[in-house]
Amino acid sequence: MRGEFDLIRRLRERIAAAGSDSGDRLLIASGDDAAVTAASGVSATSVDCVVDGVHFRRATFPPEAIGAKALAAALSDLAAMGADPGEAYVQVGLPDDLSEAALIGIADGLAEVAAQARVAVAGGDLVASPVLFLAITAVGHAATLDRLVTRAGAKAGDVLLVTGPLGGAAAGRLLLDRPELERAVDAETAARLRSRQLRPLPRLAAGSALAAAGARAMIDLSDGLAGDARHLAEAGAVRLVVDLGTVPTERGVAEVARAAGEDAELLVAAGGEDYELLAAVGPDRVEDALTSLRDAGLVPALVGGVEAGEGLVLRSATGRELDVRGYDQVSSRAPAGPT
């Protein structure tokens, strides 16, 4: 790894430029033993890791998408808390056969998402590794603890909403893995589905809007609606009832699923990686929440409710209850870890 310090310097410059308008919280950035930030209020910290061959494939993911998606996924956790994104730290495992151009592409993708989210990439680590991986730490902020929305607050009587259509990321993955499926949809639809897989957007504005509208519990849909809804049920010690017939489906998912011989409803319920938010909102706040989400340019939908009890009831559009247990295994993502 000759010339690596030069490369690191160039990467740092590219990434640092992106976060330069992220405010004055960052006192000492990348390059010392540790980055130093001015603290105030409360901080929310999330970690998220992606590995080549597990969460993405270098064969089908452009380098920019690898960097962009890794950071977006970490920021999505902050969105799900309603936190204001602040800093990110990026650890990269770098295999010998990754070109310098590809590494710079990854950095550019990261920098693009950092700039959009006004996040400062405050530090990082670049190590030799037989496999490419990115381990991201994202730190967000809030004035007080009660401004943040956890997974745990859902109450019987709450209404469930999602911030946008699901299934697109899973259909996009099918298109990337099997390009011949593209015949099932028009080119624009195919591009949008691939983009949902390659370039997910962390729903930061939606998370803030939902927090402001008094959402009682929130989670981002990374693993899939079925798995993540169950997390919300478990954390709140309540039962969640989701009507799949009311869950908006990204346009083109049905056609791609049919061409692939997959069940479209399964892609929506368990495909994962759409990075929309699922929130439980008190019935008196639902109109507020929907209005502020629409004002933020989103297409939210009411998808079910919260009851006393436990677990998740996932009703198919035909009304039958689906066997939820099987759904976990559909996701191509490894199960999420301790956070």
Next chain:
Amino acid sequence: MRGEFDLIRRLRERIAAAGSDSGDRLLIASGDDAAVTAASGVSATSVDCVVDGVHFRRATFPPEAIGAKALAAALSDLAAMGADPGEAYVQVGLPDDLSEAALIGIADGLAEVAAQARVAVAGGDLVASPVLFLAITAVGHAATLDRLVTRAGAKAGDVLLVTGPLGGAAAGRLLLDRPELERAVDAETAARLRSRQLRPLPRLAAGSALAAAGARAMIDLSDGLAGDARHLAEAGAVRLVVDLGTVPTERGVAEVARAAGEDAELLVAAGGEDYELLAAVGPDRVEDALTSLRDAGLVPALVGGVEAGEGLVLRSATGRELDVRGYDQVSSRAPAGPT
């Protein structure tokens, strides 16, 4: 990865118990989208990543050592700032062939270091990976920015000191890789050298003591004295002069080096991973600094000084100037990344 959620729960319990006395800064721990901490003053954040086959070898590292050393290395960066360690986040890439017992061993090693350092393991992520890696984020705290010591403050006239003997970790690595070398030293010495490689101690108390004694610049010796001293020179825009004849050598290093056909001075100057601190201290504060380090049970030594100019001059015990450039390539560690 069946049963993974159960395993994560067990890991979380083992690790959470360790950090339970780390104070009331942690408001929401592991298990939500993000961990939430109460902020005050300034935060110092460092990331550090280790990969099997690059930074350690599963063949020679007991699982407990893998976890313990990964966290210790990250905390060492906080020590080098004089920060008070607070929280850690742990991302693990988990290969199929790592046994559950080994994973629990890694967690136990982490928990042990977390407990010693009074660090709360506040979150983490466990993902499938073809290679075992640990990506650690360590967060420390200080009341104000000027309580932290960066790499950048060394001034001409300052005295350089290290907090303890060097070369032990490199000799320990030789012993682990080539057990037949153990004949060169007695069993107790061999065990201590291996322990310096497997179980480094982050010099947190030393870092605090040096910060309180007014150290002007500080770095931890992870990559090796030669490389890290050069970082300090570069950050401070000064020249560092290190007399290797005054650098304390861990007992047994000379014997192991001789048996291995290696140059002992090279192990001391560039072996790396000793995780002692190198500090630049104003001449009027040297006695204070030495006294407080000795009070903390350490064996510090004065090893050189700071001059106007640039770069690093590394004087061999025989007085000749060593060719410093070659030293970087001795380290088995991949070059450190952006932080």
